[in-house]
Amino acid sequence: MFVLTLTLNVLENLEMDLYKKSPALFLSFAFSLTLLMGCGSSGPTEPITPVTGTVTLDGSPLAGVRVSFMSVVDEKTVDISHTAAGTTDESGAFTLSTTYSSKKHGGAVHGEHVVIVRVPSSYKGDNPPEIPAKYGNAEKSPLRFTVTDDEAANNFKIELTSGG
Numbered sequence: 001m002f003v004l005t006l007t008l009n010v011l012e013n014l015e016m017d018l019y020k021k022s023p024a025l026f027l028s029f030a031f032s033l034t035l036l037m038g039c040g041s042s043g044p045t046e047p048i049t050p051v052t053g054t055v056t057l058d059g060s061p062l063a064g065v066r067v068s069f070m071s072v073v074d075e076k077t078v079d080i081s082h083t084a085a086g087t088t089d090e091s092g093a094f095t096l097s098t099t100y101s102s103k104k105h106g107g108a109v110h111g112e113h114v115v116i117v118r119v120p121s122s123y124k125g126d127n128p129p130e131i132p133a134k135y136g137n138a139e140k141s142p143l144r145f146t147v148t149d150d151e152a153a154n155n156f157k158i159e160l161t162s163g164g
Contacts, residue, residue: 049149050107051084051096053156055117061092062129066120067158069096069113069145070138078138084108087120107154108147115143117160135160 051069055062064087071082084107086094097104118136119128134140145156 046082046109047149048084048098048105048107048109049147049154050151051147051154051156053094053158054092055088055094055158055160056092057129057131057160058162059159061090062088062117062131062160063090063092064088064119064123064125065129065131066118067094067096068116068118069108069147070116071109072112072114072144078114082109084113110147110149112144112146114138114141115145115156115158116141117143117158130162131160132162 053067055065055067066085066087068083068085070078070080073079082098084096084098086096088094095106096108097106098108099105116136116138117131119131135143143158147154
């Protein structure tokens with residue numbers, strides 16, 4: 001906000017003189033200031049806490065599946081801009097990370113999340129697991145977990161069942 005206010009004030013003061021003397025220089029200056037406005041914090045504005053867990057299907061660990069935690073806005077809406085995701089290892093364990101401005105941050109934002117589990121298109125292996133469709137759809141997934149500032153409480157056991 002400070003950069004935006006500063007930019008507007010500078011442009012108001014310089015606009016007439018600079019524009020009259022050199023329109024190209026004025027446009028270059030205005031473009032540079034606009035770029036600076038986009039160079040703020042690359043981190044999240046909400047707290048992020050590490051999240052880990054395991055995924056099983058009918059009691060067996062699921063390896064190589066994608067786990068996504070999407071922030072719940074209300075009963076029918078999730079915020080995909082706050083999605084945290086991770087891929088399970090051979091033991092079904094995962095660690096989530098959230099991406100902001102092309103940078104990964106370990107964990108997920110605080111609050112309630114709808115969780116989806118699906119086989120990614122980049123799955124490595126001969127026989128991808130058959131995960132029931134409801135677990136891969138944010139609107140139908142029964143999986144909901146709440147991330148808090150207590151790291152110990154953010155270790156979730158996601159237990160899927162193939163029977164409906």
